[in-house]
Amino acid sequence: MILHKIAIPILGEEIVPRFDLTTEVIILTTAKFSGIQDKKIIVLPRSSSDELCHTLLAQEINTLICGAIEDEYYEFLKWKKLEVFDGVSGAWIHAFERWQAQTLNSGDILFTRMVEGNLI
Amino acid sequence: MNLFPEIHQLMRSPLDFVHILDEIPLGILVMDKDLRVVHLNRFFQALTGFSLDMARGIPCKNVLRSSACIINCPVLATHRKNRSISCTSDIINTDRQKLPVRITTAQIMDTHGHFTGYMETIEDLRSSATNDPEKNVAYSFANIIGRSRKMEKIFQTLPMLAQSDASILITGETGTGKDLVAEAVHQTSQRAGGPFIKINCGALPATLLESEIFGHMKGAFTGAVENKPGRFKLAHNGTIFLTEIGDLPLPLQVKLLTFLDDRIIYPLGATKGFNANVRIIAATHRDLEYMVSIGKFRKDLLFRLNVARVHLPPLRERGADIRLLLDHFLNYYTKKQGKKINGFSETALSVLLNYTYEGNIRELKNIMEYAVNVVQGTRIEADNLPAYILDHEPVQRVSKMPAAEDVPNTQSEQLPISPPPQPEETGQTWPSVERQMIMDALKTSRGKKNKAAQILGMSRSTLWRKIKAYQIE
The missing domain is CATH 3.30.450.20 (PAS domain)
Structure with missing residues (x-):
C-alpha cells in the first residue's frame, strides 16, 4: 500500500490564510484518496516560509493544501514535486474531504457565506 | 451577483x-x-x-x-x-x-x-517603497542595476518615459528584466497611485484571454454566470502591462488595436462600452518585426505599441555589469541567508565572468542563490557553483530574438534554488547534474550523509534514496 502525506497549515480549525505566517501544520497520512491513517500536528517555533518549506521536504509531504503563498515558494515546492493547492480557505477538514473526493481546486473557498447572520 | x-x-x-x-x-x-x-x-x-x-x-x-x-x-x-x-x-x-x-x-x-x-x-505602497532612499542604489533605476553604457542610456531614458503617458514596447531576451522595467516605469509615473495590472498573453488560450482582458457580461456565453470587468477595466487610471505580446492571437490583436484607437473597451456581450484611461506597456522576447514580415503579428499594432521602445541588452553585452550584479546578488543572498561571505575566489570569479548566461540576469541570480546556499566557508569557490557552468565552454553567440514559430516560449520562472539546466543547452541531463551535486556534497561533508543532505536542502531519507538510485558507492 502506497502512503500519501498531506500537509495543511492551520489556524485553529481553519486553513491559515497565509503560508508564510503559519505556526501550526497538520500532517495527514492516507493511502491515496482514502481515510486518514495517521494525523499529527507540528508546531513551528516561528513563522517562516523557508523553514516551513524545509519541514515539508523533511516530512516527505506529497500534497500541500494552503492559503495564500508567494510565487517564489509555490514554484519551489512544485519543482520539488509537491502537488500544491493554494488559495484554499475554510475548515481544513472540508478541504481534506474535497481532496479525497478529488474535487479540490486551487482557490476554492469552503466557507458558508453569510452577511449579517443570514446565509446568502 | x-x-x-x-x-x-x-x-x-x-x-x-x-x-x-x-x-x-x-x-x-x-x-x-x-x-x-x-x-x-x-x-x-x-x-x-x-x-x-x-x-x-x-x-x-x-x-x-x-x-x-x-x-x-x-x-x-x-x-x-x-x-x-x-x-x-x-x-x-x-x-x-x-x-x-x-x-x-x-x-x-x-x-x-x-x-x-x-x-x-x-x-x-509599492510606489513609495520604490522611492525609499535607503533602497536606492547607485547605478540603478528603481530595482534595475547596471553601469554599462547601454544601461546608462536606458537609465537616462526611463525617467522621461515614465513622466510621459506614451505606450512603451520593451524588448529583450528572457531574463533581462522586462517586467522590472515595466513596473519601475509605472511606479515612477503619474499613474503610480493607480493599479498596475499584468497580463501574460502567452499564458491563456485565446478564448479565455479575450474574456480575461476585455471582460464579459453575464450570459454572454455558456458558463458566464456573472459579469466580469476584465483587466482593462481593473487597470482604469493605472497601467496595463501586456507581457509576451508576441504570443497574442491575431483576432485579439485586432481588438487591442481597436482599443488603442478609441480607448473604449467592449466586454463580450456588452452593448455599452467603457471608456478606460489606461497606459499600455507591452513586452516581448520575440522579434516582432520578423513576426510582422511572416504575418504573425499585425504591422499596425506594432506601430501603435512602438511609440517608445526600450531594448534591454542581454547580459553578455553588458560587460562590467556582470561583476556588479554578481556582487549585488552575493550581498543580497548573504544577508537573506544570514551567512558571512566576503567574495569570490579567483577561479570562481573567472568562471562566473566567462559564462555566457543564456538565461541572463535570472540565471545569474539563480546561480548566486545556489552558491550562497551551498558555500561552507567565507568565499565562494568554483566547487560551490552549479556543475553545469563549470563544464560550460564560453561561446560567443550572436544575439537573436526568436519569432513565435522558431522557439516555444521558454521563459522559465525563477526558483529559489538553481533550476535544472536545459539538456539542449549543456548536453547534460538533470539526473547527471543531480548525481554530480550529490557527489560534490558528499565530498564536502566527507561522507557524512546528514551534512550532505543539509547542503542539498533535502531530507536524509531522500538523499539515501537518491544515492541508491544513482548507485553512488
Missing part, C-alpha cells in the same frame, strides 16, 4: 453607491459586525484579485490575506479602541505577489448612530 445599493438624501436623486466606491483610487472593503465581506470596490479587486462574487459573505482575513489580519487584526483593534486605526502591512494577492499596503480601518454607523460594521481602505 448584482447589488444596486443607493445613497439617499445626499443629492436630489439617489446615488449609485457602487459607482462612487469604484471611482475611489483606494481599495475599499465593507464588512459586517462578524467581519464578513459585504462589499468591495474595483480598486480592491485590482489589488487583491478577489471579485465581489468570490469574496461576499466570507471572513475578511481570507480575502485581504494581510499579515496584520493574522498577527494583530486592525479591525478588532478599531472595535476595542473605538477609533480608526491605520497600519502598514503586506498582502498576498491571487497572482501570488506580496504587496506592501497601508490599511486604515473604521467603524460604520447607521443613521441612528448604531454600530453596524466596518470599513477598511487599502493603499498600495
